[in-house]
Amino acid sequence: MKYYLRRIVFYLITLWAAISLNFMLPRLMPGDARAIFIDKLMRRGGEITPAMENSIDLVFGTADSSLWEQYLRYWGNLLRGDLGISITKFPAPVTELIAAALPWTLILVGTATVISFILGVALGALAGWKRGTAADAIIPGMTLLQSVPYFWLALIFVAYFAVQFRLFPIIGGYSLRDFPAGPEWSWAFAQSALYHAVLPAITIIIASVGGWVLGMRNMMVSTLSEDYVVTAEAKGLTRGRIFTWYAARNAALPSMAAFGITLGFVVAGSIVMEQVFTYPGIGKLMINAVQDKDYALMQGVFLVITVTVLAANFVMDLIYGLIDPRARNNV
Amino acid sequence: MLTKSGWKRAAVAALMAGVLGLSACSGSDSPAGGGSSAGTEVKTEGPVLAVFAGSQTPIVANFNPYSPTLLPGTLGSIYEPLFFYNKADVGDPIPLLGTEYEWSEDGTSLKIGIREGAKWNDGTDLTVDDVIYSFTNEAVSMDYLAEAVKADDTTVELKFKEPSYTNEYAILGSTYIVPKHVFEKEADLVTFTNAEAPVGTGPFKLSTVTDASYNVVKNDSYWDAERPTINEVQYLGIDGNSSAESLFKAGQLDYSTMFVPDPTTLTADGHLGYLRLSSPNPLTILTCSNAELGCEGAQTDKAVRQAFSKVLNRDEINEKAYYGHASLAAPTFTLPERDEQWIKDGLPQLVDGGADVEEAKKILEDAGYTLGGDGIYAKDGQRASFTVNSVEGWSDANAAAELMVSQAKAAGIEVKSETVTLDQYTEDRQVGDYEMIISALFGTPISDPYTIYRNSFTTDYTTPVGTPLDARQTNFARYSNPVVDEAVHTAAQTNDEAVKKEAYGKIQEAIVEDVPYIPLFHGGSQTFYNQDDFDGWPTEDNKYAFPASWDALQAAYVMSQLTYK
Numbered sequence: 031m032k033y034y035l036r037r038i039v040f041y042l043i044t045l046w047a048a049i050s051l052n053f054m055l056p057r058l059m060p061g062d063a064r065a066i067f068i069d070k071l072m073r074r075g076g077e078i079t080p081a082m083e084n085s086i087d088l089v090f091g092t093a094d095s096s097l098w099e100q101y102l103r104y105w106g107n108l109l110r111g112d113l114g115i116s117i118t119k120f121p122a123p124v125t126e127l128i129a130a131a132l133p134w135t136l137i138l139v140g141t142a143t144v145i146s147f148i149l150g151v152a153l154g155a156l157a158g159w160k161r162g163t164a165a166d167a168i169i170p171g172m173t174l175l176q177s178v179p180y181f182w183l184a185l186i187f188v189a190y191f192a193v194q195f196r197l198f199p200i201i202g203g204y205s206l207r208d209f210p211a212g213p214e215w216s217w218a219f220a221q222s223a224l225y226h227a228v229l230p231a232i233t234i235i236i237a238s239v240g241g242w243v244l245g246m247r248n249m250m251v252s253t254l255s256e257d258y259v260v261t262a263e264a265k266g267l268t269r270g271r272i273f274t275w276y277a278a279r280n281a282a283l284p285s286m287a288a289f290g291i292t293l294g295f296v297v298a299g300s301i302v303m304e305q306v307f308t309y310p311g312i313g314k315l316m317i318n319a320v321q322d323k324d325y326a327l328m329q330g331v332f333l334v335i336t337v338t339v340l341a342a343n344f345v346m347d348l349i350y351g352l353i354d355p356r357a358r359n360n361v
Numbered sequence: 362m363l364t365k366s367g368w369k370r371a372a373v374a375a376l377m378a379g380v381l382g383l384s385a386c387s388g389s390d391s392p393a394g395g396g397s398s399a400g401t402e403v404k405t406e407g408p409v410l411a412v413f414a415g416s417q418t419p420i421v422a423n424f425n426p427y428s429p430t431l432l433p434g435t436l437g438s439i440y441e442p443l444f445f446y447n448k449a450d451v452g453d454p455i456p457l458l459g460t461e462y463e464w465s466e467d468g469t470s471l472k473i474g475i476r477e478g479a480k481w482n483d484g485t486d487l488t489v490d491d492v493i494y495s496f497t498n499e500a501v502s503m504d505y506l507a508e509a510v511k512a513d514d515t516t517v518e519l520k521f522k523e524p525s526y527t528n529e530y531a532i533l534g535s536t537y538i539v540p541k542h543v544f545e546k547e548a549d550l551v552t553f554t555n556a557e558a559p560v561g562t563g564p565f566k567l568s569t570v571t572d573a574s575y576n577v578v579k580n581d582s583y584w585d586a587e588r589p590t591i592n593e594v595q596y597l598g599i600d601g602n603s604s605a606e607s608l609f610k611a612g613q614l615d616y617s618t619m620f621v622p623d624p625t626t627l628t629a630d631g632h633l634g635y636l637r638l639s640s641p642n643p644l645t646i647l648t649c650s651n652a653e654l655g656c657e658g659a660q661t662d663k664a665v666r667q668a669f670s671k672v673l674n675r676d677e678i679n680e681k682a683y684y685g686h687a688s689l690a691a692p693t694f695t696l697p698e699r700d701e702q703w704i705k706d707g708l709p710q711l712v713d714g715g716a717d718v719e720e721a722k723k724i725l726e727d728a729g730y731t732l733g734g735d736g737i738y739a740k741d742g743q744r745a746s747f748t749v750n751s752v753e754g755w756s757d758a759n760a761a762a763e764l765m766v767s768q769a770k771a772a773g774i775e776v777k778s779e780t781v782t783l784d785q786y787t788e789d790r791q792v793g794d795y796e797m798i799i800s801a802l803f804g805t806p807i808s809d810p811y812t813i814y815r816n817s818f819t820t821d822y823t824t825p826v827g828t829p830l831d832a833r834q835t836n837f838a839r840y841s842n843p844v845v846d847e848a849v850h851t852a853a854q855t856n857d858e859a860v861k862k863e864a865y866g867k868i869q870e871a872i873v874e875d876v877p878y879i880p881l882f883h884g885g886s887q888t889f890y891n892q893d894d895f896d897g898w899p900t901e902d903n904k905y906a907f908p909a910s911w912d913a914l915q916a917a918y919v920m921s922q923l924t925y926k
Contacts, residue, residue: 120430121552122421130419130572185603193607200607201599202573207409207613210595212571308600310418310573318417 033351041344048336053104055332056325057097113333114326118318124330127315132297132334134203135311138227139300140293142234147289149235150242154285155278157243158250169247176240184233184306191229198229201308230307238292242285249281256280283354290346294339407925408894409576409593413605413617415911418598419572422556426537427500429551433910434596436537437917438577439561443473443492446534448907448915449638449899451699451808458487458538458562458584460515464856468524471532473517479584481540482566483558492517494541500550501536503528526856527815530807535914538562564589564921573598589921591895609633615891616920618909622684627889634892636899636908639697639883641804643690646749646879647790648797651839655826658796660747664728665774666876668745671721672772673765675881676714682760687882689714693869694802694817694880695810703810705866708873712880721772730773738773746775747796750789753780758799761881790837793826802878803835811861814868815849818842818877838877845871897923 107113113124157165192200199205204213204222213219253259254277262276301313308314312331319327351357414433424435443459460474479487493509495501496519505521505528512518519532540560547553559567562584565577576595583589597614599605602621608614609627621627628635648666649656659665679687689711691697693704697711704710722738730738730745738745749765751758762778769776781789781798789795805812816822816835820843823836830837848864855861872878888908890898899908899919906922907915 116421118430119419119421120428121423121554127419127421188604188607193610196611200611200613201597201604204573206571206574206595206597207411210571210574210576211569212573305600306604308418308573308598308604314418314600 033357034348037344037347037351041340045337045340048340049105049108049333050101052329052332052336053101056329057100108333113330116319116324116327118322118324118327124326127327128312128330128334131310131312131315134309135297135300135304135313138231138309138311139234139296139303142231143238143292143296145231146235146239147242147285147292150239151246151282151285153239154243154246155250155273155281158247158254158281159273159277161247161251161254169244172240172243174240175236176244178237180233180237181302181306183237184230184303187229187233188306199226202226203310226309230303230309234303245288246281246285249284250277253277253281279353283350286346286350286353290343290350291339293346294342295335296342297338298335403590404925405590405592407591408615409595410591410891410895410920410923411595411597411608411613411615412910412916412920413597413599413608413614413619414916416596416598417600420570420575420598421554421572422570422575423554424559424567425550425553425555426539427550428554432575432596433913434565434575434577434594434917435559435913437563437914438565438594438920439559439563439567440537440539441561441563442534442537442914443475444533445906445914445918446530446807447905448641448806448912449699449904451702454533458492459533462533464526468526468854468856469521471519471521471525471529472512473519473533475515475517476584477515479562480582481560481562482580482582483540483543483560484582485540485542487538487562488541489514489517491541492538494545495538496532496536498539498544498550503531503536524854527811527853530809534807563917565594565917568593590924591920594920609889612891615895616889616910618886618888618911620686621887621889624887624889632891632893633889634898636888636890636901637686637885638888638904638907638909639688640886641696641699641806642801642884643694643696643804643880644687644799644801644882644884645690645694646797646881647795647800647802647837648877648879649793649795649826649837649839650875650877651841654793654823654839654841656793656839658747659743659745660796662728662740662743663875664724664730665745665747666879668721668724668772669769669774669776670712670876670879671717671724672769672774673879673881674714674716674768675712677768678761678764679714679882681764682757683882683884684757686885686887688885690880690882692873692876692880693810694804694813694872694878696804696808696883699808700810703808703862703865705862705869708866708869716768716771718772721774725773732773736770736773737775744775745773746777748777748779749797749799750779750781750786750795751799752783752786754783755799762799791829793824793837793839797879798837799881800837801884804883809861810865811849811852814845814852814865818868818872819846819849821846840872840875840877842871842875844868892926894926895923896926 111125113128116122116124116127119127153168157168160166188200192198203226204219205226208222209219259272259276262272297312298316300311301317303309304311304313305317312334315327316331318324319331416433420432421430423431424439425431426435426440441457443457444454445457446454456476458476458479460476462471462473464471473492475489475492476487481487489511493511496503496506496509505523505525507520507522509517509519543560544550556570564580564583564585566580568576568578574595574597576593578593579589579591599608602619605614605617605619606621606627609617612632624635624637627633648660649658650661650663650666652661660669675689679685688697691700691704692709692712695703701710725738725745728740730740733739733744749762751762753759759780766776766778786798790798790800802813802817816833817838818836818840820841822834823839823841824830824834826839845868848867852861852864886909888910892898899905906918908919910916
């Protein structure tokens with residue numbers, strides 16, 4: 031039990047540090063949001079009347095309080111679920127923007143990541159098991175896929191499968207023509223959303239499966255030369271039992287650890303995919319926020335990324351503790 | 362619209378070129394869309410017009426004409442001004458909610474006739490009170506307006522503090538009329554999002570909004586029974602031009618204005634029409650020209666600026682840096698063709714496309730420069746050497762600056778090309794801390810160069826180096842010339858074209874001589890439109906509006922003119 035307690039305390043401290051850093055970073059960057067907003071307004075030919083200045087003050091708050099007060103207010107707002115107002119998407123609250131975008135990213139990229147992990151580990155285990163046979167031929171192919179830049183791959187897929195052959199839609203999370211009023215609870219909509227998710231998901235799986243295959247195959251090969259595998263073979267255990275219980279289980283441990291980190295970066299790793307497919311996810315929010323110095327939105331997205339990375343790692347730590355008894359004992 | 366993200370365009374261009382190369386081997390498949398049935402009666406049914414006007418996802422519903430983040434389609438489609446001024450051509454303004462207008466003798470009062478029978482889309486009538494409210498509410502706050510009064514049931518009289526002819530476009534063409542009965546209930550006209558059923562008089566009204574797109578439908582009670590004939594328009598949120606290009610190729614997008622290096626890739630199968638028009642904003646090299654206001658460097662000598670302008674081979678720069686899509690600018694900073702009537706006789710209509718090295722050298726020698734051992738002219742120890750900055754990532758401007766380096770060298774001028782970040786560029790331009798920057802000036806939306814002359818060339822619109830310009834001041838060159846100031850003042854006091862033209866002539870002579878900005882090009886706006894299913898688009902011969910899909914009122918006017926084929 032001590033293991034879990036220590037992990038929980040460790041993650042709580044990390045979370046506090048990350049959130050505090052998130053508070054500090056934009057304040058260390060030059061320029062303040064209020065000035066940027068006014069500047070943007072004026073560059074569009076607008077004028078700042080006294081009445082407008084009042085409303086801008088209301089929106090952004092006057093920034094003359096001390097850093098400590100701001101920090102306390104930041105925590106207060108955070109605990110109330112208030113992440114501020116986005117400037118680029120003014121006047122939408124950051125929480126609403128993130129809430130609308132997060133499910134798309136989590137479902138699509140999350141599912142694709144899990145699929146590519148399972149697929150990659152399974153293929154890698156088989157390739158390692160049957161090393162030196164024809165199964166090893168998949169390795170060069172996987173290396174090739176691994177080295178193709180994702181951006182390039184996605185654009186080619188769009189050009190061929192969406193534009194040329196019209197097999198898949200080009201943009202969006204669902205058909206904008208069929209559902210001009212937005213998402214709804216219907217079978218037709220679910221089909222449309224699924225259909226729009228296929229091509230982005232395939233590109234993610236293809237681009238990331240290679241890494242898992244390579245890592246798993248190599249671990250499998252070295253695990254197979256371990257004494258306990260030889261012992262198992264000498265005891266006359268079935269091939270299937272040796273493969274799953276003795277070799278694959280142990281070979282997968284490093285991959286499991288890596289998977290935790292990958293899962294955490296699901297939110298951040300979707301930027302390119304969302305840009306290419308105009309997919310309504312959170313990566314795009316981040317691009318917009320960084321490009322336009324929309325600090326509130328940036329902070330919000332970074333917070334979500336931080337929390338998901340930590341949460342995914344925490345979950346993986348727990349699971350790791352279950353499958354690898356050494357982790358629990360070595361504390 | 363200045364190049365917002367040149368780097369993106371370049372990346373997309375390079376990638377698309379590669380992708381197209383790959384797909385070139387496969388034949389073109391037949392375009393979607395049906396044949397047109399000939400007939401005299403207007404078709405009333407047809408597809409939804411899909412438009413990309415620059416919106417990126419997620420879309421946040423905001424149809425407040427006073428909001429800085431309003432969505433395309435708000436201005437022009439839902440809310441209308443009093444008159445429509447065509448940005449693409451010369452001509453009288455077309456009446457919308459206004460029917461006629463008349464200036465007083467001295468230009469301090471303007472009487473405007475308001476259309477009878479126009480209705481808000483919630484069924485109430487448009488009244489003179491709505492118009493007065495639209496000119497006097499706190500979000501508009503025109504500082505030159507003294508008061509707005511009701512002359513009779515269909516006439517508004519605006520009274521000004523001083524002669525205001527020069528604000529005619531701002532008053533009649535870009536002040537949007539809003540319903541008093543809706544807007545006066547709002548405590549804050551800036552944060553109001555007006556997201557549900559915005560009440561306007563325009564040809565379209567809002568039907569649905571999501572975070573990926575929104576639709577407007579025909580306003581059946583529109584005051585002009587002839588317009589619009591199409592029933593529905595869908596504004597799509599698209600991230601990046603490559604997706605928009607793909608949608609065009611797949612027949613899923615009908616109208617957009619965006620940069621495409623090789624437009625024939627989209628127009629080859631005849632499904633899409635194409636119109637390229639020059640943007641009114643001149644691409645120029647800003648120079649910090651005025652030593653008296655604190656500018657430093659060789660470019661503060663006008664001979665150096667003149668010689669540099671002469672030695673530039675603009676045709677080569679256009680071809681290599683701007684994909685041949687730009688057209689030559691006028692040394693008088695008027696929009697070529699459209700503004701011809703304003704150019705003083707004897708002054709050049711366009712800058713030279715080719716370089717004149719001998720002339721450039723002669724200018725320098727006449728001004729007392731001698732060629733140094735390093736191949737660079739110098740005078741009193743000051744070498745003809747300066748730095749041309751361009752914004753990092755604006756690949757077209759970066760490439761242009763590189764070309765200038767070698768071109769200038771031929772005439773003994775040393776140009777150093779450096780890139781700066783966007784933040785640095787904005788800052789330098791505002792405070793005057795630069796030698797030269799490739800940038801653009803704001804041209805005039807209508808055929809009258811008054812505002813560009815006032816905002817970019819007069820002493821009132823500049824500050825000494827070190828003091829930032831305020832938002833409306835765009836005299837980045839720190840140019841100051843009493844002749845120009847006087848002529849701009851004269852032009853502001855009159856509505857007499859002959860007097861104005863004479864004043865503009867004086868300004869033009871001065872700025873052609875002094876070259877405080879080095880004119881380069883007018884960038885081309887490229888508009889693609891579905892000509893299989895829709896009719897009535899502007900053409901090269903009939904530029905009834907500036908057809909850019911992102912240009913609010915102009916695009917809305919185009920869409921209100923379309924018919925189904």
